[in-house]
Ligand code: C2E
Ligand code: CA
C-alpha cells in the first residue's frame with residue numbers, strides 16, 4: 577500500500593482557489609495512473625491524499641520503484657490559471673502481510689511512513705519501519721479526528737472577559753477554542769493546537785474561529801450589548817496567509833459586524849519575524865478598523881523601532897510577569913516598564929492571568945488599562961458570559977471602549993487629585 581500526500585497543497589488551494597486546486601488533483605490522479613500497472617488500484621482517499629494498491633506479490637524494490645516513478649511523474653510543472661505550478665509528493669509504503677494484517681493498520685503504517693517522508697524534507701519515499709508508528713500513529717489518529725471535528729462542528733468557543741481596571745466594566749471578550757471530543761470530552765487548545773498546526777489544519781480551524789467569533793459578537797449586539805468587542809487569537813501561520821485580510825473582511829461582512837468590534841491577538845514572535853512584511857499586513861488589518869493586540873508581550877524579542885512603526889493598539893503583558901509581580905519587585909518593574917512603554921507609544925495595555933486582588937491592585941496602581949484572569953472570571957460559555965456581563969455592567973453607563981477610556985482618564989485624574 578502506497579500512500580501519497582502532496583506537499584504544501586494547501587498553499588496552492590488557498591492562493592489559486594479551489595477550482596484550480598481541483599484541476600491540480602485531477603492532473604495528479606492522471607499522472608499517478610501512469611506510475612502503476614493495469615492490475616493496480618489508484619484511489620483518492622480525500623483532500624490531497626492518494627493511495628496506490630499494488631496487486632500481487634511485490635518486492636520491496638519494486639514498490640519503491642513505483643514510488644520513485646510517482647515522484648518523477650510529478651516533476652513537470654502544471655499550468656493553472658496561467659501560472660506554472662510545481663507539486664511534490666511525500667510517499668509512504670507499507671507491506672501486507674509483513675507490516676500489518678488489517679486494512680486499518682496497514683493504512684496507518686503507510687501513513688506513518690508518509691509522515692516520516694515529510695519529516696525527511698518531503699518529496700521522497702519511505703517504507704514503514706518498526707517504531708515509526710509509536711508517535712505518528714497517535715498523531716495520525718488525532719489528525720483524522722481533527723478533520724472530522726471541523727466537518728462535524730465539534731469545536732466551540734468560550735469567552736474570557738477583559739475588564740477595565742478602574743471601573744470593573746467588561747468591555748470585551750477573548751475567544752478561546754475548545755474541542756468537544758466525542759470520547760474524550762472537552763479538550764483545551766493545548767491538547768490539539770500543536771498537531772493541528774503541524775498537519776496544516778490550524779489555518780482552517782482559525783478561519784472557523786474568526787467567523788464564529790464575529791457571529792457571536794453580532795449576536796451580542798442584537799441581544800442588547802452593543803459595544804462588546806471580541807478578540808480572536810491568530811496563529812503565526814495564519815498571520816502569514818496570503819488571504820488573511822480577505823478572510824477577516826469576509827468574516828465581518830458575513831454578519832455585518834462593525835470592524836471596531838473585532839480585535840486580533842498576535843504573538844510578539846509572529847509580528848516580529850519578518851517585520852517589514854508584518855507592517856504591510858498589520859496596516860491592512862488596521863486600516864479596516866480592526867484592533868491589533870500583541871499577545872504574550874515580553875516573552876519574545878521586540879525591536880523598539882518596529883514597535884513604533886507597527887499600527888498596534890494594545891500590548892498584552894504575559895502571564896509570567898503578572899504571576900510573580902506581587903512577590904518579585906523585578907517583575908513589578910517589568911510590568912511597570914511595559915505599561916509606560918505602551919502608553920508613551922499611544923497604546924493600551926492589558927494584563928493577563930490576574931489571579932489575586934493584590935495583583936489587580938498593583939496593576940491599577942501602575943496604570944494598567946485592562947486585565948483578564950481567573951480573579952475576575954475564567955473563559956465561559958456564551959450564555960454564562962452574557963449573564964456575567966449583564967450582572968457586572970449593570971448600573972454602569974453603556975459606553976464604547978473609547979468613551980470608557982476618556983472617563984477612565986478623568987477618574988484617574990480625580991484619584992490623583994485626591995491623593
Ligand atoms: P493565550 O492566548 O495566552 O490565552 C490565555 C490562556 O490563559 C487561556 O488558556 C486562558 O484560559 C488561560 N488563563 C486565563 N486567565 C488565567 C489565569 O488567571 N491563570 C491561568 N493560569 N491561566 C489563565 P487556554 O484557553 O487553554 O488557551 C491556551 C492557548 O491556546 C492560548 O493562549 C492561545 O495561544 C491558544 N488558543 C486558544 N484559542 C485559540 C484560537 O482560537 N486560535 C489560536 N490560534 N490559538 C488559540
Ligand atoms: Ca491570547
Ligand code: CA
Pocket residue numbers: 871872894895928
Ligand atoms: Ca498569553
